[in-house]
Amino acid sequence: MKTLRNILDEKGAEVFSVAPNDTVFDAIKAMADHDIGALVVLDREILVGIVTERHYARRVFLKGKSSPKTQVKDIMTTPVVCADPSQSTDQGLALLTEKKIRHLPVISENQVIGIVSIGDLVKSKISDQKFVIDQLERYISG
Template sequence: MHTIRHILANKGGDIWSVKPEDTVFDAIRMMALKGVGALVVLDGDALHGMVSERDYARKVILDGRSSRETRVREICSSPAVTISPKATADEGLALMTRKRFRHLPVVEKGELLGVVSIGDLVTAVIGDQQVLIEQLERYVSG
């Protein structure tokens, strides 16, 4: 069964971040450049929260605000919900489903190790299930 640590090791530890005082426009531009749907919000070295395309759509566009004037701190989800690298992919999916978000910072002993997406976790769970199916088929066929 895949752990969050294993998933991070396979995908790499790139962490794309913005500061709370950055503009939402700068955050959206970085998301587009990096091909991601969310960014970590760091206040110095401290994890402040997460900002996503969903935050932008719901808290800027729908409210008629300007992305060039609105600060990330005004729309980000804070404090960030995090997960331990020791957790399983299933536990991560359950947390994301319960809290209704798609990106999850991985933290160990106060250190940000990376971010996993719902896609990362679904891929891992499907892989785990495929291995289990193959083992059961071998067992049944003898």
Template structure:
């Protein structure tokens, strides 16, 4: 089974991040600009939280707050579930399902080196299965 390292090598190690004192509106604009559903929240190089579209929907819209006047640190999730480079995609899928999260920042020596989404995990599994099917078809056709 492929690992998180494999997924990041395929998709890239880029991480979109924002400061905790930024406005939620700025976070939403950044998510829209980069077409992502979450941003890691960094204070310097330290991971202090994650902000997602789900946080916005539940903690701004439903509570009647406004995104320009609310800071990221007021609504971000601070109990961030992270992945390691050596974790398998299967392990990450289990964690994401059990903890109902869609994004896992990836840490190496306490530093954020990437982020993976549930979509990245599904794509990797589908690609892996497609490769296996192609290999089996090749085998059963006598290697021709």
């Protein structure tokens, strides 16, 4: 069974972040620049929140707020639901489903070492199932 560390090793573990006092505009621009849907919010390298495109849509745009004037700390989610790199993909999916979230920071020794999304985990599960099906087909036909 794959772990979250395996997922990060495959996809890359680069972590993009913003500070609590950054503007929502800067956060949305960073997400667009990196083609991602979430950023961790770090205050002096300490995880203090997470901000997503959904936060922007629901807490800024739909409320008529100005993204250049609104700070990340005003819309971020805190505390952040996190996972350990040794957790399985099934455990990660269960956590995302239970908490109704789409992005899961992975923490090791109090440092964010990556973020896995629901898409990353579903892709991994599909790949694992395809491998098992291929092996069974070879066994049956062999």
